[in-house]
Each structure stands twice: as structure tokens, then as C-alpha cells.
Amino acid sequence: MTINPTFSDATPVAPAFLDDVRAGLSRPQKTLSPKYFYDAAGSELFEAITRLPEYxxxxxxxxxxxxxxxxxxxxxxxxxxxxxxxxxxxxxxxxxxxxxxxxxxxxxxxxxxxxxxxxxxxxxxxxxxxxxxxxxxxxxxxxxxxxxxxxxxxxxxxxxxxxxxxxxxxxxxxxxxxxxxxxxxxxxxxxxxxxxDAKTLETAYDDAAGVTAAFNMNLLTRINRELAGRFDLGAFTHRAVFNRQASRIEMHLVARDAQDVAVGSDTFAFAAGETIHTESSYKxxxxxxxxxxxxxxxxxxxxxxxxxxxxxxxxxxxx
Incomplete structure (x- = not known):
């Protein structure tokens, strides 16, 4: 059976995506919205996460x-x-x-x-x-x-x-x-x-098989593909940490070295160890x-x- 979906009249995703990436990477604490995790590949990776023993x-x-x-x-x-x-x-x-x-x-x-x-x-x-x-x-x-x-x-x-x-x-x-x-x-x-407890939470968001890391990194892959990004995926790593004071797990992408990254016509500078905060999961x-x-x-x-x-x-x- 063929399903014909209804499309909302909201702003198309691509322009909003670019605007949000520009704004997020321009902040002192660089951020990317977790809603952009979920392209087709990201959705499949998340479904794989839900089957992990740690999650x-x-x-x-x-x-x-x-x-x-x-x-x-x-x-x-x-x-x-x-x-x-x-x-x-x-x-x-x-x-x-x-x-x-x-x-x-x-x-x-x-x-x-x-x-x-x-x-x-x-x-x-x-x-x-x-x-x-x-x-x-x-x-x-x-x-x-x-x-x-x-x-x-x-x-x-x-x-x-x-x-x-x-x-x-x-x-x-x-x-x-x-x-x-x-x-x-x-x-x-x-x-x-x-x-x-922090151990249960951090393990759930940083599994041994690296599926959550791939899910997080896919956000950079999507930026490269859809927004003419130039992220070197090997230059970033995944981190998950429980911020008890804020009652939230934080996911970050951490720059291994100092680097400049182009996204479209913009360039963003990263210091070694600087992070992009990609998700907060409040408890x-x-x-x-x-x-x-x-x-x-x-x-x-x-x-x-x-x-x-x-x-x-x-x-x-x-x-």
C-alpha cells in the first residue's frame, strides 16, 4: 500500500538547518540541535541504539x-x-x-x-x-x-x-x-x-560498540553532505557525561586538534579539546x-x- 503523507507548511528543513548550524557554531559554547540527528541514516542508527544492552x-x-x-x-x-x-x-x-x-x-x-x-x-x-x-x-x-x-x-x-x-x-x-x-x-x-546514578546514564550514552558515537558523528556527515561542510570526521571524537547539577546527560563532539572548518561560505575555528554540544538529555x-x-x-x-x-x-x- 502506498502512503501519501501530508507536508506541513512550516519553513523547509534545509534553510533552517543551515541557519541553525551557523548560529550554533558561532556561540562561545558551540552547539548543534539534536533534531538534526534524524536523517535516514541517523534514524536507523538510533533504532540500533535502542537495541543495545547498555541502553x-x-x-x-x-x-x-x-x-x-x-x-x-x-x-x-x-x-x-x-x-x-x-x-x-x-x-x-x-x-x-x-x-x-x-x-x-x-x-x-x-x-x-x-x-x-x-x-x-x-x-x-x-x-x-x-x-x-x-x-x-x-x-x-x-x-x-x-x-x-x-x-x-x-x-x-x-x-x-x-x-x-x-x-x-x-x-x-x-x-x-x-x-x-x-x-x-x-x-x-x-x-x-x-x-x-551517573554510571548507568553515561554507559547508556557511550556504548562499547560505538553505535552512539556513530550516531553523534553522523550529524557532521549530514552537514558535510547537505550544507557543503568540510568536517574531518577523524578529527572529532564522541563524549557523554552526566551533569548532575543540571540533571542531564550531555553529548559532545570533541575536536582532537586545533582546526578551521568550513560550512558553506562560513569558517569556524576550533581549539584543541573544544566541543560541540549536540544533545542534552534531562532526567x-x-x-x-x-x-x-x-x-x-x-x-x-x-x-x-x-x-x-x-x-x-x-x-x-x-x-
Whole structure:
């Protein structure tokens, strides 16, 4: 079955990508947005990360969805359209689908159109009675849902602790944006990683096989390919460290030596040991996430965690 996605009217990705790279590499602490990890290669690498023995979040969240799926599904309205922001693969969605027999439509939203459509087509083939209406969009920007969903109750799905990739004030604004997109009366199911010891966290983001390092380095590969970048990949290395004071894991790309790097018509100087901060993954307690969600306008309903307290899944409602 061929899936025809809806394309948002937001600013095209390429100009935004170039503008963001220029701005990020011009800062005293050089930065690159983690949303640009997810081209087709980056999406595939992230899926490989989720299968690593060191990377506990995916299997732990799946365990919660498997064990508490009926309870989670019972909170969502019958006949709803389920909108998954930054959908990636459908592994977690499938865990819920077995309990959502009255779901009217599934709307995966992702910036990587090729990967999105491939996943949507596979899901549609496996669930032929489910309407699958993918939207190619950057979920950090406002976008419209397909008109065909008019009149349906709305629910959002944001698993994987992706919310942790945003600064807390940005995460609050993002949840508020989801509320505007979904509308009054909507529900949200959000996966949130919890605070824990530094060793567990740092190992999860710097695996022995080097898959996370390749995922991080792919960002430079993408800049070289799409923005006429001149990064020497061998001149940078991956680093992951837990910043306990800020309650976040930080991923960096570290310059091995002093160098100048061209991106398009711009040149950026790196000192030896200087880093590009590519991702922050904030870790919350149940209480701190609840407070954040409520500041964003959502009513917190319930939380489910695993027995070891590694991960949490929260249910929210917009009244």
C-alpha cells in the first residue's frame, strides 16, 4: 500500500538547518540541535541504539507499555486520532495498538519523510483496518493536522523520553505547543527518563560498540553532505557525561586538534579539546515532570514506572 503523507507548511528543513548550524557554531559554547540527528541514516542508527544492552530506556519503557498497556489505553477516548510526535519506528506504538481496538486513526509526525513513509506503509500493511495518515513536519514548530481528522477526539503520544532532549523551558513550551495542535480535551502519553546514578546514564550514552558515537558523528556527515561542510570526521571524537547539577546527560563532539572548518561560505575555528554540544538529555523525578507539565497547561492524571524506578510513563489531559 502506498502512503501519501501530508507536508506541513512550516519553513523547509534545509534553510533552517543551515541557519541553525551557523548560529550554533558561532556561540562561545558551540552547539548543534539534536533534531538534526534524524536523517535516514541517523534514524536507523538510533533504532540500533535502542537495541543495545547498555541502553535501558527503550526496553524499560516497552516493559511498562506491555505491563500497563490496558490501563494506559483505558484513559484514551474511543474513536480517537492518536498523534505521535517524532514517531521514528513503530515499535512502541505497536505495544499500545493491541489495546486500542477502537482507535480511529494513527498520525505519525516526523521530519524524516523517507523513514516516516516506510514505517507508515509497514504499519498499514500489518493493520489494514487502521487509518494511517503521516505528516512530514518539524514538531518543534506549529503545524496543522490533516483536515480528515476534524471532529475526532485527539490523543498525543511522545515516548522515548524525547522530552528530555529539550531545555526545561523549551520542554514546557513544547508541551504547550502539543496542546495547541491537539486542542482542548486532548490526552497525552509521555515517556520520561528518571534520575539515577551517573554510571548507568553515561554507559547508556557511550556504548562499547560505538553505535552512539556513530550516531553523534553522523550529524557532521549530514552537514558535510547537505550544507557543503568540510568536517574531518577523524578529527572529532564522541563524549557523554552526566551533569548532575543540571540533571542531564550531555553529548559532545570533541575536536582532537586545533582546526578551521568550513560550512558553506562560513569558517569556524576550533581549539584543541573544544566541543560541540549536540544533545542534552534531562532526567526528571516524577514530581519535577508533573510540575513542568502542569505549567504547560496540562492536568497530570497518572504515572507508571518500572520496578527499578528507571523510567516513567505519564498520562496528561488538556481541559
Amino acid at each position: 535501558y530506556p527503550t526496553r524499560t519503557e516497552i516493559g511498562i507499555l506491555d505491563g500497563r498497556g490496558p490501563e494506559i489505553a483505558a484513559l484514551l477516548p474511543a474513536g480517537a486520532a492518536l498523534v505521535e510526535f517524532g514517531s521514528g519506528s513503530t515499535v512502541k506504538l505497536r505495544r499500545l495498538l493491541r489495546h486500542l481496538d477502537k482507535l480511529a486513526a494513527y498520525v505519525p509526525v516526523d521530519v524524516s519523510g523517507e523513514f516516516l513513509c516506510a514505517q507508515a506503509e509497514t504499519l498499514s500493511a500489518d493493520f489494514p483496518h487502521l487509518r494511517v495518515e503521516p505528516v512530514v513536519a518539524d514538531f518543534t514548530r506549529d503545524f496543522d493536522l490533516p483536515e480528515s481528522l476534524a471532529g475526532l477526539p485527539r490523543a498525543g503520544f511522545f515516548p522515548g523520553s524525547t522530552i528530555g532532549n529539550f531545555e526545561p523551558e523549551e520542554a514546557e513550551a513544547l508541551l504547550a505547543r502539543f496542546g495547541r495542535i491537539l486542542g482542548s480535551g486532548a490526552h497525552m502519553i509521555v515517556g520520561v527518563d528518571l534520575v539515577k 526528571y523525578t516524577v514530581e519535577t515532570f508533573r510540575a513542568l507539565a502542569e505549567r504547560a497547561g496540562w492536568r497530570w492524571i497518572q504515572v507508571w514506572t518500572d520496578a527499578d524506578g528507571l523510567f516513567s510513563v505519564h498520562a496528561l489531559r488538556l481541559d
